[in-house]
Amino acid sequence: GAGVSQSPRYKVAKRGQDVALRCDPISGHVSLFWYQQALGQGPEFLTYFQNEAQLDKSGLPSDRFFAERPEGSVSTLKIQRTQQEDSAVYLCASSQDRYSGANVLTFGAGSRLTVL
Amino acid sequence: QKEVEQNSGPLSVPEGAIASLNCTYSDRGSQSFFWYRQYSGKSPELIMFIYSNGDKEDGRFTAQLNKASQYVSLLIRDSQPSDSATYLCAVIRGGYQKVTFGIGTKLQVIP
Numbered sequence: 001g002a003g004v005s006q007s008p009r010y011k012v013a014k015r016g017q018d019v020a021l022r023c024d025p026i027s028g029h030v031s032l033f034w035y036q037q038a039l040g041q042g043p044e045f046l047t048y049f050q051n052e053a054q055l056d057k058s059g060l061p062s063d064r065f066f067a068e069r070p071e072g073s074v075s076t077l078k079i080q081r082t083q084q085e086d087s088a089v090y091l092c093a094s095s096q097d098r099y100s101g102a103n104v105l106t107f108g109a110g111s112r113l114t115v116l
Numbered sequence: 117q118k119e120v121e122q123n124s125g126p127l128s129v130p131e132g133a134i135a136s137l138n139c140t141y142s143d144r145g146s147q148s149f150f151w152y153r154q155y156s157g158k159s160p161e162l163i164m165f166i167y168s169n170g171d172k173e174d175g176r177f178t179a180q181l182n183k184a185s186q187y188v189s190l191l192i193r194d195s196q197p198s199d200s201a202t203y204l205c206a207v208i209r210g211g212y213q214k215v216t217f218g219i220g221t222k223l224q225v226i227p
Contacts (some may be wrong), residue, residue, distance in 0.1 A: 033215065034118075035217075040124075040219075041219055041220075042120075042122075042204055042218050042219045042220045043160065043204070043217045044212050045215070045217075045219075048214060056212075060215075091159060103148075103208060104150070105152075106213075107159035107160050107161070109152055109158075109159055110159055
């Protein structure tokens with residue numbers, strides 16, 4: 001597609017519910033990143049994929065967070081048993097480049113998660 | 117110590133002035149440096165990237181990198197009200213893919 005597409009744009013969940021956030025990157029982009037952005041903060045790295053391989057998941061805050069990209073294109077970020085502190089905007093970004101140092105990121109519009 | 121440090125601001129400048137945004141990073145192995153702009157309620161968008169020491173100019177924007185001081189800056193000349201946004205500094209460590217962002221500096225350009 002022309003840009004990075006994320007869905008849903010807004011999600012309200014009750015504490016304890018599971019949520020799934022989808023990212024459709026720019027066609028042909030090798031690298032895909034997930035970030036969490038709380039209000040007034042910068043984006044915090046969650047995880048990184050190169051094609052279907054999850055090469056870095058050091059930013060996932062707990063084992064309730066899980067991400068996959070099974071066919072190297074669309075990615076899903078799943079949050080189990082949501083907590084209020086999970087409320088944030090979840091940003092997906094993709095990059096054409098696979099080489100370290102060349103990751104110019106194009107971001108999607110984000111998915112705003114509110115946990116009540 | 118945070119990997120990427122920025123003053124959250126707000127930084128207020130009058131229209132037409134030069135806005136100077138600063139960023140320091142902790143890892144000497146960092147090799148790539150980026151400035152992203154984020155309007156309120158929107159996603160970050162790339163303004164510039166810089167890899168080498170010195171200055172890089174693109175229109176009204178100049179990025180400056182000093183690896184010895186672990187310091188990156190962004191100058192915006194002839195600031196316009198439309199430049200009012202949060203400016204995010206981001207770095208990549210050598211050998212890694214992860215892009216690490218600072219908290220961002222909120223810039224307000226006063227007409």
